[in-house]
Amino acid sequence: MTITNAPAPRASGATSSVAPGTRVAVSTVIFTLRRSAGQERASVALPLVRRQSDPHEGQWALPGGWLDIVEDLDAAASRTLAETTGLAPSYLEQLYAFGAVDRSPTRVVSIVYWALIRPDEMADTSDENVRWFDADDLPNLAFDHNQIVAYALWRLRNKVGYSQIAHGLLADEFTLAELREVYESILRRKLDPANFRRQVEGTDTLLPTDRFRKGSHRPARLYRFNQDVELADRGPLGVRP
């Protein structure tokens, strides 16, 4: 294996012969749901930023940046997310650490997070260099970011089956049809409305309200996520947004 190991200048006033150490970056795969015109279902979308500098300049890449020396990993991910979308995530979890020697010309270990944000809270970025892409229709990304997104998608589709993360894509109050549509969009298949209702009502994760959503046909009851259950979900680490 050939390794291009171009020395990168360090920010401090070191002499020029300093060998570059391993640097730590933090990137985030930010998912939301987006309903494209004419599409039957909503689709999973994520923001990418166009690289302005040397490695892979001009290509699209995951939002991220260097880890600050006095910044926790989670905080760095939140910062990344805020700088891209201007929002706090409704869900944030560490995904994986990518550190293959040849994934970048200089040695970079990327701690990658994945996050969910609610479509209704989406600030429309007027930034030319930030664009939202369909997760299933991505261009060639910089570095190993295509592989990273594929893994994040796998985790999303996997975790939606046994976790309550779907609520991270909905507003405070929602109908069962809206919740079902989140699942259908992520899993890319239709779910039976009656069976879906039975399953989700079997758990204690939903609190029915006495309000209804009118407008289309028969009014649908609005539900609310049971906050008490949410915390037991994660493992002993308890990653908090």
Next chain:
Amino acid sequence: MTITNAPAPRASGATSSVAPGTRVAVSTVIFTLRRSAGQERASVALPLVRRQSDPHEGQWALPGGWLDIVEDLDAAASRTLAETTGLAPSYLEQLYAFGAVDRSPTRVVSIVYWALIRPDEMADTSDENVRWFDADDLPNLAFDHNQIVAYALWRLRNKVGYSQIAHGLLADEFTLAELREVYESILRRKLDPANFRRQVEGTDTLLPTDRFRKGSHRPARLYRFNQDVELADRGPLGVRP
């Protein structure tokens, strides 16, 4: 939050005023099964090394070391494991990246792996500074390593339910009773032999041989792990030992 940020000398000939960057370490939680004398079930055990140098000197800690600049993360974990046990792991997977600012006096991001090795392949280390501990009865470890082990144990007990990792703790050929004992040790509860057989035979993960294990009472058929199935198990990343 107070941060002790003692400068650590860099290996190269830099001037003394170089601020220390974030350093990357790799540690591994290595599990095996051990049957203590008088114990009914085998128990999960892991090796710890006594720290020889400054932070937390004398305390027990997970085996690990600095990430070499031309070394993949997986390779660093394998090296760690070899240096401790002298063996190649039968299972190796990345666990989590720990990077809280205050987890060490200097800024260290630890990429933690967890691994399984077969009890029968255990080389008994005569090293005074390496000792195997019961996972459920650990002393106070250095840094945040108690928390790390707790998380690794959670993952082990979780993953054994939906994955085939139990085979990582067995020899090539084994009886169903031996396989069941692995599950019982990890999950810390008895399993019904008949139901266990039905479940595990329902999958295509086991290949029956025509050999039997004699010695105790009625001879038990020896099984062999179906290698073809193993690969489909992991996600799109496919972490290989």
Next chain:
DNA sequence: TGCACTTCTGGTCACAGCGACACTAAGATG
């Protein structure tokens, strides 16, 4: 107003998976 249509909501039915448990097979032990 009345009828068709859509969505919400509750219910039934058949089937698969699983825990509990009874029972047979076969070698070890004395």
Next chain:
DNA sequence: CATCTTAGTGTCGCTGTGACCAGAAGTGCA
């Protein structure tokens, strides 16, 4: 040879789930 222990088979009842039916309650159009 009788008894004990472990290996392996079969059965029963419960539960969760997919497929599907049917009534409830609105909208929209003739």
